[in-house]
Amino acid sequence: MPLYLIGLGLTPDSISLKAINIIKNCSKVFLDAYTSILVSYEEMTKLMTEVLNRNDLIQADRTLVERDAGQILIPAKDSDVAFLVVGDALCATTHSDLYLRAVQEGIQVKVLHNASIINAVAGTGLEIYKFGRTISVPFFEEKWKPVSFITKTIENFQMGMHSLLLMDIKTKELDWKLYMRGIERYQNPRYMSCAVCCQQFVDVLNTDNDADLSVETKQDFEEIRIHATKAGFSVDSKCVACMRVGTDDQKFIYCSIGEMAKLTEHMGAPLHSLVVLGNIVSDMEQEMLNLWKL
Structure with a gap:
């Protein structure tokens, strides 16, 4: 059957x-x-x-x-x-x-x-055939800050391709500190917002908070910065926040990555996805993007 x-x-x-x-x-x-x-x-x-x-x-x-x-x-x-x-x-x-x-x-x-969000992201006005590989973004943790999502975004950017970034979702995750003590308890659900995602870009691309990082993480961040500089990618690069796409209260916001990181009060309920624009945007795309301008 x-x-x-x-x-x-x-x-x-x-x-x-x-x-x-x-x-x-x-x-x-x-x-x-x-x-x-x-x-x-x-x-x-x-x-x-x-x-x-x-x-x-x-x-x-x-x-x-x-x-x-x-x-x-x-x-x-x-x-x-x-x-x-x-x-x-x-x-x-x-x-x-x-x-x-x-x-x-x-x-x-x-x-x-x-x-799905894979095709509904066309609601931003961006041409769907100009999207590169779709990218998952994990939450940064205290001792784990993977940066491959930024590497992949920059690679798409260099090719003139937009990047659809899918935000991390944490549901029914074990609280490992309690689990090591023999207590099975789950953490509260967490859903990454576009603001948090963009703040992770900012944390990597800027040097302000490097003093608190491990030597290995500093090296990872520095490699990304060199790559970004060569590609012309920065916190001033443009992005579109896509909130609750397909629902009655869907919302788009168009601004720079740095500006998006500060919009913690404007995101609303999950789920969120983020589009980081490639380095080539057509006139038609730009007209549509201007509808969502911050």
């Missing part, structure tokens, strides 16, 4: 009629509850109750999907099972991994695609 990987789109009411008809006949329905939050468990439960007359939606956290996938795959050997994903069904590596594991178990997989 099939495992259906179903993209929900960007809001609960973006679900397709085909998906609704499939879900009606599934023995189990799971909702991916950790790669995105634009469609909440509560919203999908309400939709299933009102539209499908069922209240058995299963919330699938990271542990279930990555470590206990048997809870999804075993029922799919004997009956139809749906796995619901915010956005498109296969935009996250985790979902491709689930697809592969199902195939290895001899389970038929059917995919229903839908809109």
Whole structure:
């Protein structure tokens, strides 16, 4: 029997009629509850109750999907099972991994695609075919400050390509300090804002806070600065904040990276994504960007 990987789109009411008809006949329905939050468990439960007359939606956290996938795959050997994903069904590596594991178990997989931030970012007015590789941005931690997201952004910038940066999401993350003491407790959820993302750019590209860094981190930052200088990339380079794209209160803000880092009060609720512009912007793109100017 099939495992259906179903993209929900960007809001609960973006679900397709085909998906609704499939879900009606599934023995189990799971909702991916950790790669995105634009469609909440509560919203999908309400939709299933009102539209499908069922209240058995299963919330699938990271542990279930990555470590206990048997809870999804075993029922799919004997009956139809749906796995619901915010956005498109296969935009996250985790979902491709689930697809592969199902195939290895001899389970038929059917995919229903839908809109995601990958194509909805065209709402900024930037030409979608001028985007380079999509980039994930992790939170900086006290002793871990990876800078590869800036390296990749600069590489896109040099080629005249825009960069779509996907913000870090921390849900159901163990508090490791407590865990080492034998206490299993989870941290509060954290969702990176565009302001925080841009502040990380500023922290790396400027030298103001270097005194508190380890020798290794200083070296990493200095290499990035040399690369950025050669490319003409700086905190004055332009970007677009994309907040809650696809919802009724979506918002875009266009300004420099340095200016964006200061807009901590203007971002609103998650989810956020950031577009850093390439070094070539067409006249049409610029006209559209001016609509979102700070």
